[in-house]
Structure formats: structure tokens, C-alpha cells
Amino acid sequence: xxxxxxxxxxQGQGRxxxxxxxxxxxxxxxxxxxxxRHCGVxxxxxxxxxxxxxxxxxVMAAMTFGMPAVRVMALSMxxxxxxxxxxxxxxxxxxxxxxxxxxxxGLAFAFLLPASAPWWxxxxxxxxxxILGKACxxxxxxxxxxxxxxxxxxxxxxxxxxxxIDASMLGTDLTYPLAQLKNFGLNAVQITDARALFxxxxxxxxxxxxxxxxxLGGMLLVMRKQVSSIIPVGVxxxxxxxxxxxxxxxxxxxxxPAFQLLTGSALFGAFFLATDGPSSPNRQIPMLLFxxxxxxxxxxxxxxxxxxxxxxxxxxxxxLFTPVLERIRPKPxxxx
Numbered sequence: 001x002x003x004x005x006x007x008x009x010x011q012g013q014g015r016x017x018x019x020x021x022x023x024x025x026x027x028x029x030x031x032x033x034x035x036x037r038h039c040g041v042x043x044x045x046x047x048x049x050x051x052x053x054x055x056x057x058x059v060m061a062a063m064t065f066g067m068p069a070v071r072v073m074a075l076s077m078x079x080x081x082x083x084x085x086x087x088x089x090x091x092x093x094x095x096x097x098x099x100x101x102x103x104x105x106g107l108a109f110a111f112l113l114p115a116s117a118p119w120w121x122x123x124x125x126x127x128x129x130x131i132l133g134k135a136c137x138x139x140x141x142x143x144x145x146x147x148x149x150x151x152x153x154x155x156x157x158x159x160x161x162x163x164x165i166d167a168s169m170l171g172t173d174l175t176y177p178l179a180q181l182k183n184f185g186l187n188a189v190q191i192t193d194a195r196a197l198f199x200x201x202x203x204x205x206x207x208x209x210x211x212x213x214x215x216l217g218g219m220l221l222v223m224r225k226q227v228s229s230i231i232p233v234g235v236x237x238x239x240x241x242x243x244x245x246x247x248x249x250x251x252x253x254x255x256x257p258a259f260q261l262l263t264g265s266a267l268f269g270a271f272f273l274a275t276d277g278p279s280s281p282n283r284q285i286p287m288l289l290f291x292x293x294x295x296x297x298x299x300x301x302x303x304x305x306x307x308x309x310x311x312x313x314x315x316x317x318x319x320l321f322t323p324v325l326e327r328i329r330p331k332p333x334x335x336x
Contacts, residue, residue, distance in 0.1 A: 043140065047100035049226045054107055054272065057213030061206045065115035065170055069206045072122050073110040079126035080106030087135040101140055105129050108272060109148040111207030112265060112312060113155075116166040121159060125151035145319045146276040149312045156307070165203045176203040177263045178308040186255055197262035204309065208265030218271030227275040230284055234291015235270035235298075236261065242299040254303065264309035266298060273311070279319045286325035294318040 061069040084102040088095040106126045113122060132154070133147030134140065156163050165176050177197070180188045191202055200210040208214065221227045239260050246254035261267060274280060274294050281287050294315050301310025 043099040043101065046226055047104045049221065049224055050104050050272070051100065051107065053217030053220045053226075054104075054111070054207070056216045057111065057207045057210040057268075058107070060200050060210035060213040061111075061115070064174075064200055064210070065172070065206055068115040068170060071119070072113055072115060072117050072206060073107060075119055075122040076110035076113070076126040077103050077106035079123040080109070080130050083127040083130040084135070087131060091135070093139075096140065099140070101134075102130060105134070105147045107207075109151050111268060111272075112148065112152045112205040114163070114165040114203070115206040116169040118162055121155055121162050125155040127151075128154045141278045143278050144322065146273050146279050146315060149273060149316050152312050153316060156312070167203060170203075172203075174201060174203050176308070177259075178204065178302065181255065182302070182308040186253055189255075189259075192255075192259065194258055194262060197259075202263065204263070205265050205268070208268035208311075209263070211262055211267055214268045214271065218267065221271060221275075227271070228287060230287040231275050231280060231291040232270040234288045235266075235274050235295040236291075238292040238295020239266055239270075239298055240295075241292075242296045246299060246303060260299060260302070264302075265311040269294070269298070269311040269315055273315050274318070279322060281322055281325045283326070283328070286322075286328050289328070290318055290322065290325055293321060 058073060061073070080102040081097055084097055085095050088097075106129070109126050109129050110122065113125070129147045129151030133145060133150035134143055137143040165179070167174065167176075175190045177189050177191050180190065191197060196202070198211045200212065202209050218232060222229045222232070240257040243255070243257040243260040247256045265273075270291070274291060281290050294317075297314035297317055298310050301307065301314055305313070307313065
């Protein structure tokens with residue numbers, strides 16, 4: 001009942017004059033929208049956990065590629081933070097750099113770059129990730145795409161020569177297995193040992209190919225319940241099933257599931273990119289279908305696409321299906 005009506009209803013005539021009954025607390029029966037109890041997780045704490053989970057792969061990248069890897073990661077994170085502060089200033093709103101999301105976007109974008117990337121490529125791509133992958137859709141949570149993949153796609157299409165890995169610039173004898181597979185076939189791949197691939201002895205995205213560090217960080221996120229295990233399991237299952245089918249069709253051309261998982265950014269995409277909250281489904285069945293779709297697209301793009309590592313484009317394409325997958329909902333109780 002409205003407080004004014006309560007007050008009028010409580011007025012009456014007594015022997016000593018009018019009697020006024022105080023109105024009830026107008027907020028006593030107010031029911032707010034859920035959640036009614038905060039779980040204690042904040043954006044800052046979640047981003048901090050993601051940064052901690054990415055730390056092992058970052059250390060491995062620095063140990064493998066040296067200062068060029070540190071330079072790319074530092075430039076990318078710095079450009080992301082500066083761009084977000086500038087966007088907040090020109091949009092006349094309080095900056096939310098303190099929630100660490102810009103650091104996460106910048107580091108994730110750097111993980112997809114080669115260690116030989118020039119400084120301007122890291123800066124432009126990181127800035128594009130913030131502007132086109134986040135700021136254009138409002139505050140955090142509104143983007144339909146995983147932000148680092150937007151910057152990567154722009155750089156990959158606009159400056160393909162600089163996105164390719166220059167092993168001579170890095171002074172290393174490591175090779176790029178996915179490029180050898182794409183350009184020369186399976187027999188030309190020089191690194192096929194699973195242990196070497198697991199330890200990051202390959203070229204590719206400077207952090208994404210550090211499989212041991214990525215897997216350790218991904219398991220940490222799952223155990224701390226920062227991400228659901230459904231999407232990573234779906235991506236890994238999609239990669240393995242599709243790679244198995246292609247391998248059964250012609251094993252002389254198509255490598256097996258282990259090679260596809262341990263090369264490129266497949267596991268990094270499964271744990272850190274496909275699990276991006278705003279651009280992925282949030283129900284169990286849609287999450288599983290989303291992961292399976294992304295995993296299958298990875299193998300399809302690697303096999304028939306123009307790019308050696310199809311993970312970023314596969315996840316971007318899967319992001320487009322998120323609204324459709326979100327329509328898969330449980331039937332209301334009692335409805336026939």
C-alpha cells in the first residue's frame with residue numbers, strides 16, 4: 001500500500017480526538033531484482049585472477065623469446081590502458097581502468113602477436129581492441145565480440161606481412177608448425193614431438209603457444225570458478241572430434257588431434273578467449289554447443305581457410321551465433 005494511503009487509512013476519531021497511526025515502512029515489502037545476495041566476485045577480482053592465470057605463459061614467452069616478447073606485452077598493455085582512459089575522457093564518464101579489464105585485453109592481444117611484431121602494430125591493434133571491441137558498445141559487458149580478437153583481425157587483414165613471424169629477427173631456430181602444414185603439407189612439419197610442443201618450442205603467438213603455461217593458467221581459472229569448464233571442454237572436444245574425422249579421411253594430409261591441440265592458440269582460445277563473458281552464452285547447453293562450434297571451426301579454417309591458425313576467426317564466428325544459441329532455454333514448468 002502506498003504510504004499516503006496508509007496514513008489516511010490509519011486516521012480515525014477517538015474520545016480524545018483524532019488518532020493517527022504511523023504508516024508502515026514503505027520498504028518492508030519491497031522485493032528487488034536478483035541476485036539478492038552478492039557472491040563477493042567483482043570485475044577487478046575476476047580480471048586479477050585472469051592476469052594471474054596468464055602469468056605462467058607470459059613468463060615462458062619471455063624465457064623463450066627474450067626482450068622482444070616483453071616489449072610487445074608491455075606496449076600492448078600500455079596502449080590498452082591509455083586508450084581506455086582517453087575513451088572515458090572523451091565520453092565524459094568516470095574511468096574504470098582500476099578494474100584491470102584494459103590490462104587483460106592488452107595482454108590477451110599481445111599473446112596473439114608474434115614476438116617480432118613492430119611497436120606500432122602492438123599499439124594500434126591494442127587500441128583498436130579497446131575502441132572497437134569495447135568502447136563502441138558502451139561500458140564493460142556490452143560487446144558481442146571478444147575484444148582482443150577485434151584488434152587481431154584488423155591487424156591480420158590490414159598488415160599481414162607484419163603479422164607473419166620473422167624468425168630471423170628473433171634469432172631463433174624454432175619453426176612455425178602450422179605455417180609449414182598450411183604451405184608445404186604434413187611431411188614438411190619439423191616439430192611433431194608432443195613434449196616439445198607442450199613446452200612451447202614452436203613459433204606462433206608469443207604467449208598462446210606456451211601450452212604448458214596456458215594449460216596451467218586455464219586449469220587455475222576453472223578450479224577458482226572464474227570460468228565454467230563447459231566452454232573449454234566443448235572447444236577441446238570440437239577440435240579433437242573434427243581433427244579425428246579429417247585424420248581418418250586422409251592421415252597423410254591431416255594431422256591428428258594431439259597436433260591440432262598443441263599447436264597455435266587452440267588451448268589459449270579455449271580457456272581465455274572463448275570464455276569471454278559478454279560474447280559467449282551463459283547456459284549449459286548453449287555453452288557446450290558454442291564450444292563445439294568454435295572447436296570445429298578451428299579445424300575447418302586451418303584446413304580450408306587462408307590462415308594457418310584459425311582460432312581467432314573461429315571464435316569470432318562463434319560469437320555471431322551466441323544470440324541464436326541463447327534462445328535454447330529450458331521449458332517453463334507446467335507448459336505442455
